[in-house]
Amino acid sequence: MCLFTSDVILTEFFLCFSLFSGGESDKYADYLFFRASKLAYEDRNISFWVISHCWVHLKCRFMTPEGRDFLQRTAKRFMVMDEDVRVEPRLRLRMQTSLMMWYTPIHPEYPKQALPKLLELTELIAGNQKLVSDQAAAIFVTALCAKSMGNMQLFESCTDTFHGLRCDTEARVCDVILVACYRYQFAAQYSFCANDSNGVHANWVEVQGLAAKYPKVSTQNIPSPFVRLSFMCWLSNLALDDNDYASAGGHLKLAMNPMLVMGVFGSGIFVSF
Amino acid sequence: MHQSTEADMFFFSLLQSHVESFYRAFIEPLLALNVYAESVGNADDAALYSRFLGMMRGIIEKMQPICPGSLNASGAASVAVISRALGDRDLNDELQKLEAALEVATKLGFLPIDVCILKRTIGEWKGDSHMVLEAATKLREHGWIRDAVKTEQIVEGLLRGDVKPGIASKTSDATADEPANVVELRKQIAAARRAANVADEAGDVAGEDFARLMVKKLKKELKVLTGVSGPSRKLSNAKLLDAEISGSKH
Numbered sequence: 001m002c003l004f005t006s007d008v009i010l011t012e013f014f015l016c017f018s019l020f021s022g023g024e025s026d027k028y029a030d031y032l033f034f035r036a037s038k039l040a041y042e043d044r045n046i047s048f049w050v051i052s053h054c055w056v057h058l059k060c061r062f063m064t065p066e067g068r069d070f071l072q073r074t075a076k077r078f079m080v081m082d083e084d085v086r087v088e089p090r091l092r093l094r095m096q097t098s099l100m101m102w103y104t105p106i107h108p109e110y111p112k113q114a115l116p117k118l119l120e121l122t123e124l125i126a127g128n129q130k131l132v133s134d135q136a137a138a139i140f141v142t143a144l145c146a147k148s149m150g151n152m153q154l155f156e157s158c159t160d161t162f163h164g165l166r167c168d169t170e171a172r173v174c175d176v177i178l179v180a181c182y183r184y185q186f187a188a189q190y191s192f193c194a195n196d197s198n199g200v201h202a203n204w205v206e207v208q209g210l211a212a213k214y215p216k217v218s219t220q221n222i223p224s225p226f227v228r229l230s231f232m233c234w235l236s237n238l239a240l241d242d243n244d245y246a247s248a249g250g251h252l253k254l255a256m257n258p259m260l261v262m263g264v265f266g267s268g269i270f271v272s273f
Numbered sequence: 274m275h276q277s278t279e280a281d282m283f284f285f286s287l288l289q290s291h292v293e294s295f296y297r298a299f300i301e302p303l304l305a306l307n308v309y310a311e312s313v314g315n316a317d318d319a320a321l322y323s324r325f326l327g328m329m330r331g332i333i334e335k336m337q338p339i340c341p342g343s344l345n346a347s348g349a350a351s352v353a354v355i356s357r358a359l360g361d362r363d364l365n366d367e368l369q370k371l372e373a374a375l376e377v378a379t380k381l382g383f384l385p386i387d388v389c390i391l392k393r394t395i396g397e398w399k400g401d402s403h404m405v406l407e408a409a410t411k412l413r414e415h416g417w418i419r420d421a422v423k424t425e426q427i428v429e430g431l432l433r434g435d436v437k438p439g440i441a442s443k444t445s446d447a448t449a450d451e452p453a454n455v456v457e458l459r460k461q462i463a464a465a466r467r468a469a470n471v472a473d474e475a476g477d478v479a480g481e482d483f484a485r486l487m488v489k490k491l492k493k494e495l496k497v498l499t500g501v502s503g504p505s506r507k508l509s510n511a512k513l514l515d516a517e518i519s520g521s522k523h
Contacts, residue, residue, distance in 0.1 A: 104291055108342030111291055112383045148291045148343065150385040152416025192298075195419040233298040240302055245309045249318065252302050256325055265296060265332050 050081065050091045054098040068106055075103045082117075090131055093121040093138050100141040111145040118142050129168040136165055136179050143186065147193070159190045173214060177222060180210055185227045188234060197238045204231050226264055229255045293343040293351075293387060300329055300351050304358050320485060323359060323466075324473060330355040331474040346378035346387035350394040361467040364398075371395050386417060393424050402431040455498050462491045 033052060040048035053074050078095045081087055087095075096118045103110050122138045125131045143158035162183050167176045184203040191199025211222045223231070232255035239248035255261070307322035333348045353371050356362040375391040378384055389408040396404030409424035429435075469484035 104342065105340040108291065109381065109383050144292050148293070148384060148386060150415030150417070155416075193294075193417055193419055195422055230295065230298070233295075233302065236302040236306075237298060240305050245306065248302055249306050249310075252299075252306060255299065256321070258328065261299075261325065261328060262332065265299070265329065 046081070046084070046086055047088070047091060050078075050087065050095060053078070054094050071102055071106060075099055075106075089121060089124045090134055093118075093125060093134055096121055097134070097138045097141055100145070111141075112149065115142065115145055129166065129171075132165050132167045132171070132179060133175050136162065136182060139165075140182060140186065147189075152193070155190060155193075159187055162186050173216075177210060177214060178224070181207060181223045181227045185223070185230055188231065192234045192237070197241070200231075200234050200238060204235065207231065225260050229260060229264055291343055291384070293347040293390070296329070296333065296344075296348065296351055297390075300326070300355065303329070304354060307358060316489075326355045326358060327470040327473050330359075331470075343384055343387055346374055346381075346384050347390040349374035350390050353394060353398075359466060359470065361463050361470060368395070368398055371398070385411065386415060386420075389415075389417075389420070389424075393427065397427050397431070400431060402428050405431060452498075455495065458491060458495050458498065462488055462495065465491060 036052045037049060040046075040052060078099055082092055082095060096114060100111055100114060100118070118138060119142060122135060122142065125135055128135075139158050139162050143155050143162070146152070146154035146158060165179060165183065167179055184207045188200045188203035191197075191203065207223045207227065214222070232251045236248045236251040236255075239245075239251060303322050303326050307319055307326060310316075310318035310322060330352050333344055333352055337344045337348060349370050353364075353367040356367050357364060371391060371394060375388065375395060378388045378391060389411045392404050392408040392411075396402065396406075396408065405424060406428045409421050409428060412418075412421035412424055465484050465487040469481050469488065472478075472480035472484055
């Protein structure tokens with residue numbers, strides 16, 4: 001019964017986060033988060049505890065001193081739990097991916113230390129189609145770290161692996177679209193770095209084709225705001241290479257929405273979606 | 274909110290602390306288009322691009338203490354180039370910040386690309402082609418071909434004399450051989466721009482509009498005094514360039 005209660009609370013907690021509108025819903029989300037954590041602790045349910053804490057950064061907690069203390073404590077617990085055999089590989093990978101997200105602003109050197117561990121865990125769940133979204137997230141952060149550390153061979157290898165990822169036939173459509181979007185965004189990112197304009201254009205065509213492929217899904221978020229913003233920036237840069245100022249301006253103006261720019265680059269510090 | 278947006282939020286903090294290229298991919302076309310809009314006399318577009326440049330600078334500066342790492346390294350380079358484009362800050366201060374950022378990024382040792390970007394910017398500003406070449410070589414070694422190519426173009430420009438060192442060009446162009454009232458007017462324009470950006474960052478729409486109106490008014494006065502404005506001088510160059518490009522295409 002208790003497990004059922006924590007399950008319900010966890011669901012509500014995610015729903016509440018998804019509102020993300022500030023004010024009262026933030027307080028409610030906080031209440032549900034701590035209640036879910038407490039119930040998971042009382043149940044001795046490690047999985048629930050891990051899942052709830054993997055999303056601690058969503059309220060941009062790393063932006064306040066109290067939030068940063070809380071995240072540091074959570075990170076230490078994650079590092080201890082990473083050695084615990086009761087925690088299944090899927091959750092260990094999720095912990096590592098999550099740490100890369102919200103522990104990096106506190107300790108920017110963390111990705112360099114954690115990269116071998118992340119690669120090892122990704123390898124452990126490779127091939128399991130039920131866990132493609134976890135694998136995709138892990139490959140994404142691995143590749144971003146490889147890119148920023150100047151390891152383009154690893155970045156290229158991640159791009160290839162990402163390209164081979166296929167979702168389970170029972171997977172939710174939104175997950176399938178998400179993985180597809182990031183697959184193309186990722187390939188375009190590599191092409192942009194390698195100065196291959198054809199690659200960027202080809203991947204943008206693929207992303208645009210997704211809406212037609214899934215007609216029942218709202219086109220508002222295909223591609224997602226971040227993926228759209230990235231493509232518009234790259235296409236604008238490429239148009240400027242050809243001195244095509246009209247196209248460059250046209251692409252960039254699609255990305256020049258103050259809410260989107262502040263939400264993406266300012267991490268929702270000023271506004272939230 | 275949809276699943277995709279949740280996932281986007283998931284990646285942001287890492288992008289800000291570790292992967293700076295997303296910021297530059299947005300800032301670089303803004304800078305280029307801002308110059309172009311000014312050169313063809315499109316004041317509305319130029320104001321729009323300037324506004325977004327100011328917004329990006331505000332975001333980076335606000336995020337720097339929260340997300341140390343990349344934003345404190347190459348983020349400083351982005352802030353500096355935006356300040357140079359907007360012309361509302363002392364560039365010598367910006368150069369000092371860049372040098373401090375380079376020292377820190379080199380010591381940290383986990384952001385080699387950021388070090389290259391900082392070296393490129395500092396080298397370009399100081400006219401030090403060796404420093405820029407060093408950055409280009411490193412970028413090529415790391416496989417960042419696009420940035421390597423762009424950096425090599427800067428080296429060539431510096432060696433040929435096409436690219437003028439940033440600090441020198443900004444300070445000498447503005448004040449050399451000009452009467453005192455024109456220099457004073459230029460200072461007032463810079464101050465009004467600064468006020469507009471401050472108002473923009475503070476979310477004061479009325480204040481920002483007022484400051485931008487002041488900029489327009491002062492620019493008109495400057496045009497009367499000097500006889501020809503900067504953008505229209507650039508316009509003739511841009512028209513020549515357009516004619517050359519269209520001529521070469523046909």
